[in-house]
Amino acid sequence: MNTCQVRLQAREEVAGGTMAFHFQRPTDFAFKAGQAIDLILPAAVAADGANQRHAFSLVNAPFENELVIATRMRDSVFKRALKMFPIGGQVEIEGPFGSLTLHNERARPAIFIAGGIGITPFMSVLRQATHDRLPQEMVLLYSNRRPEDAAFLLELQNLARQNANFQLLPTMTEMDKSDRPWQGETSHISKELLRKTMNGLQKPVFYAAGPPGLVAAMREVLNRVGVNDDDIRSEEFYGY
Incomplete structure (x- = not known):
């Protein structure tokens, strides 16, 4: 899996208590629809290493030019840090991974x-x-x-x-x-x-x-x- 730096570009509420976070997409980042990434916050922001990393499925499709995650905003160290993370700030992502991807046998629904x-x-x-x-x-x-x-x-x-x-x-x-x-x-x-x-x-x-x-x-x-x-x-x- 690859690790790279990306910038937070925007955040928005997509349901009650649920927010989406939009990140810059590196030009060479390829993934399949349904896969996930690890989002890694800077150690200084996440307070301690145990709460620095979290796995998220990607909401955006491979044809789109950004990376988007969405999450319930629980009262955890990671979620509080993510909610307050500044627009334009850099985080690390690692991935993609996961196999919850669409099967290739198109005749099967x-x-x-x-x-x-x-x-x-x-x-x-x-x-x-x-x-x-x-x-x-x-x-x-x-x-x-x-x-x-x-x-x-x-x-x-x-x-x-x-x-x-x-x-x-x-x-x-x-x-x-x-x-x-x-x-x-x-x-x-x-x-x-x-x-x-x-x-x-x-x-x-x-x-x-x-x-x-x-x-x-x-x-x-x-x-x-x-x-x-x-x-x-x-x-x-x-x-x-």
Whole structure:
């Protein structure tokens, strides 16, 4: 893996308590949609070496000319340092790494299951697939508590309109705590919802990303509806 210096170019809030950070992209930095990097803050900023490094999936697609990560802004040493890091300041990145990339057998659909900030690797994949006009069926089950918590929801809705091969199925599980209207799904991702999603799709490959509890639960539910472990790819997001 390569290590290089990059500058922070911008930051923005993309959902309640979730921020995206935009970094300069080195001209020779190549990666596959769905991969990740380690972000390494200067030791003087991170307070101690143990809180200096964190892995993040890249939100941006390979065709885009920047590097973008997104994260829940938890009250940790690393997150506090990242939030206060000056625009124009330099950090190190190491990577890319990770295998949560789209399979090459285009005749087989992809079903993505994202919980909360687990959406980040799938944003990269979906942006690239839409840009390339990829002839592959893709479905995203995206679970959040409320619309306020759903990072990139508006962009995903736009991608679904642009890409006839992409179907977005978001669900909000705590609408009693929301101030926004919602006409969509409100259940947790269950066997019934998965069966309905799979209906009519031939030999799909499943991808799950999010908190460890969600990923473990999704693998178990997928097994219950007859999906073989060989057709499930997953990534657990710790400390997001």
